[in-house]
Amino acid sequence: MSSNQVIHALYDDDDVLLSAVKSIREKKYHIEEVYTPFPVHGLDKVLGLDETRISIMAFIYGCIGFLVSILMMNYIMIEDWPQNIGGKPSFSYLENMPAFVPIMFEMTVFFAAHLMVITFYLRSKLWPFKEAENPNPLTTDDKFLIEIELHDNEKELNKLLKESGAIDITTIEKKGDYE
Amino acid sequence: MYTFTNKLRNFSISMMVVGFLGLAYGFLTAPDSLEEATAMVADAHHAEGHVDAHDDHENENKADFQEAENHHSVSAHGAEHGDDHHGEHLLNQLQNKPWAALYVAAFFFMMIALGTLAFYAINRAAQAGWSPALFRIMEGITAYLLPGALIVFVILVLSGMHFNHLFIWMDPEVVANDELIQGKVSFLNVPGFLMRALIYIGGWATYRYYSRKFSLAQDQASDGSNHKKNFRISAGFLVFFIVTESMMSWDWIMSIDPHWFSTLFGWYVFASMFVSGVTAIALITIYLKSKGYLEKVNDSHIHDLGKFMFGISIFWTYLWFSQFMLIWYSNIPEEVTYFITRIEDYNLPFFGMLVMNFIFPLLILMNSEYKRLNYFIVMAGIVILLGHYIDVFNMIMPSAVGDQWFIGLAEIGGFLFFLGLFIFVVFKEISKAPLHAVGDPFMGESERFHY
Numbered sequence: 264m265s266s267n268q269v270i271h272a273l274y275d276d277d278d279v280l281l282s283a284v285k286s287i288r289e290k291k292y293h294i295e296e297v298y299t300p301f302p303v304h305g306l307d308k309v310l311g312l313d314e315t316r317i318s319i320m321a322f323i324y325g326c327i328g329f330l331v332s333i334l335m336m337n338y339i340m341i342e343d344w345p346q347n348i349g350g351k352p353s354f355s356y357l358e359n360m361p362a363f364v365p366i367m368f369e370m371t372v373f374f375a376a377h378l379m380v381i382t383f384y385l386r387s388k389l390w391p392f393k394e395a396e397n398p399n400p401l402t403t404d405d406k407f408l409i410e411i412e413l414h415d416n417e418k419e420l421n422k423l424l425k426e427s428g429a430i431d432i433t434t435i436e437k438k439g440d441y442e
Numbered sequence: 443m444y445t446f447t448n449k450l451r452n453f454s455i456s457m458m459v460v461g462f463l464g465l466a467y468g469f470l471t472a473p474d475s476l477e478e479a480t481a482m483v484a485d486a487h488h489a490e491g492h493v494d495a496h497d498d499h500e501n502e503n504k505a506d507f508q509e510a511e512n513h514h515s516v517s518a519h520g521a522e523h524g525d526d527h528h529g530e531h532l533l534n535q536l537q538n539k540p541w542a543a544l545y546v547a548a549f550f551f552m553m554i555a556l557g558t559l560a561f562y563a564i565n566r567a568a569q570a571g572w573s574p575a576l577f578r579i580m581e582g583i584t585a586y587l588l589p590g591a592l593i594v595f596v597i598l599v600l601s602g603m604h605f606n607h608l609f610i611w612m613d614p615e616v617v618a619n620d621e622l623i624q625g626k627v628s629f630l631n632v633p634g635f636l637m638r639a640l641i642y643i644g645g646w647a648t649y650r651y652y653s654r655k656f657s658l659a660q661d662q663a664s665d666g667s668n669h670k671k672n673f674r675i676s677a678g679f680l681v682f683f684i685v686t687e688s689m690m691s692w693d694w695i696m697s698i699d700p701h702w703f704s705t706l707f708g709w710y711v712f713a714s715m716f717v718s719g720v721t722a723i724a725l726i727t728i729y730l731k732s733k734g735y736l737e738k739v740n741d742s743h744i745h746d747l748g749k750f751m752f753g754i755s756i757f758w759t760y761l762w763f764s765q766f767m768l769i770w771y772s773n774i775p776e777e778v779t780y781f782i783t784r785i786e787d788y789n790l791p792f793f794g795m796l797v798m799n800f801i802f803p804l805l806i807l808m809n810s811e812y813k814r815l816n817y818f819i820v821m822a823g824i825v826i827l828l829g830h831y832i833d834v835f836n837m838i839m840p841s842a843v844g845d846q847w848f849i850g851l852a853e854i855g856g857f858l859f860f861l862g863l864f865i866f867v868v869f870k871e872i873s874k875a876p877l878h879a880v881g882d883p884f885m886g887e888s889e890r891f892h893y
Binding site: 318322351361364365 | 767
């Protein structure tokens with residue numbers, strides 16, 4: 264395995280980056296990773312990444328929140344300490360349902376939002392005090408970086424990247440991760 | 443250029459004819475006298491009793507009916523009438539029925555055109571980049587506004603001349619016995635009511651006339667002056683619209699229940715007309731696209747219309763619920779009667795519309811990919827439009843006909859008649875101009891629009 268070497272190409276514009284990714288992929292090079300200071304619209308499509316499944320999870324989380332709110336309000340307001348709601352002491356969840364709708368809505372949103380963020384962090388391996396993975400601090404400012412694995416093809420790749428509008432190209436020996 | 447095909451023309455005319463027959467049937471079978479009215483209701487209950495073949499059941503039905511009738515008269519009018527009140531009230535309700543069917547349908551289709559006009563003006567005022575490809579569709583739909591609003595106006599004039607009893611505050615006898623209405627006479631009087639109606643309709647139609655004119659002129663123009671003029675009048679119109687729309691909803695709908703009021707009613711009606719308008723735009727766009735027109739419209743435009751249908755459906759539900767929950771919770775007699783009559787006498791349409799206008803579009807249009815599929819938009823759109831027809835039905839019928847409602851020939855006829863007229867006017871207008879506003883400065887952006 265000779266491929267501990269990666270090439271880092273730096274770009275200073277997201278439109279240039281998008282067209283560069285397109286041309287690199289057309290030449291059948293494998294892009295390891297792209298680091299950007301902000302989400303670039305359409306980048307996931309040109310990179311050929313799978314559709315995100317987080318929306319399915321959001322729906323499921325929302326349903327869980329919805330159920331939790333019903334069970335919670337039923338326990339609090341009907342079973343454990345029956346309340347006279349709006350002068351209508353029916354002591355039935357269904358008949359008092361309109362009063363609980365705001366809570367049902369809020370719990371749905373709360374569960375969906377928080378669990379979605381937590382899922383996102385777990386899935387992208389982010390947690391507090393985690394060391395940054397991005398190889399170049401400029402990508403937290405205003406530059407974009409494409410990382411491509413090298414397989415004895417440095418020259419052609421250099422040429423291609425330069426043509427695609429890279430402002431800086433460096434070859435780096437990578438440690439760790441690779442086996 | 444689109445040509446209004448003979449097939450569609452014949453279709454719309456035949457719908458108008460069928461609808462007219464249905465309405466005529468409704469008017470002809472309305473009772474003329476007290477005896478006829480009571481006989482009609484007794485017949486209906488007699489028949490029900492026979493079907494069940496239980497003598498007890500028949501009596502039970504009658505008792506039920508008596509109870510409902512008592513309840514309604516108390517809730518809607520207060521106890522201000524004499525002994526023959528029940529019979530007279532019933533006669534009024536049955537005589538109102540065909541008028542209410544006519545009015546609901548007339549208002550509903552006028553509302554679609556008005557909602558579309560508001561959507562159009564918002565796009566103009568916001569200088570939206572995505573929508574110019576759809577401007578000619580919207581202009582076509584708003585062509586129905588003037589004839590549609592004038593028909594509503596004629597119905598209001600006829601009410602003012604006591605041809606029907608839709609607006610009980612127009613009846614001096616009722617006002618004389620009703621202190622609450624007496625307090626509102628300075629606003630609720632026939633001359634003022636009709637004057638206001640003319641101001642609303644005049645303002646909307648004037649904006650629509652000039653906006654269409656500038657839009658057509660922009661196609662030939664070499665500079666953007668027409669576009670700028672359109673931007674200015676659209677911004678001005680929106681200010682005028684939000685005031686007049688709100689007052690229109692008090693006048694034309696809320697005053698049918700002169701005791702009851704809701705402070706967010708104008709918004710509620712607005713949400714209903716807005717979502718109906720957007721849905722009509724989507725359905726007509728998909729229809730024309732399927733016929734091979736509208737080459738600049740892509741599935742991203744449909745997606746955006748779908749998002750509006752989804753979002754405004756939820757906005758409508760939010761307003762519906764805000765109105766319902768506060769009144770339900772506070773339980774103040776003069777307010778809560780409004781919902782009690784609807785839940786007791788209109789249970790199916792009242793909760794059915796919630797399923798049609800909220801739950802169905804929520805589940806169908808939630809997925810992003812579905813909003814790009816024409817048949818999903820068409821399916822959701824048809825349900826949304828029918829749902830908002832029922833919404834208007836629920837706003838007008840309970841106070842006009844009480845528990846005597848029925849979706850019969852007159853109601854279906856009214857719907858078909860105005861649907862036919864709507865299709866006729868809208869497609870005729872669409873065929874008068876090129877289907878794309880090619881001169882619009884944002885046309886290029888709209889053509890390339892991609893989400």
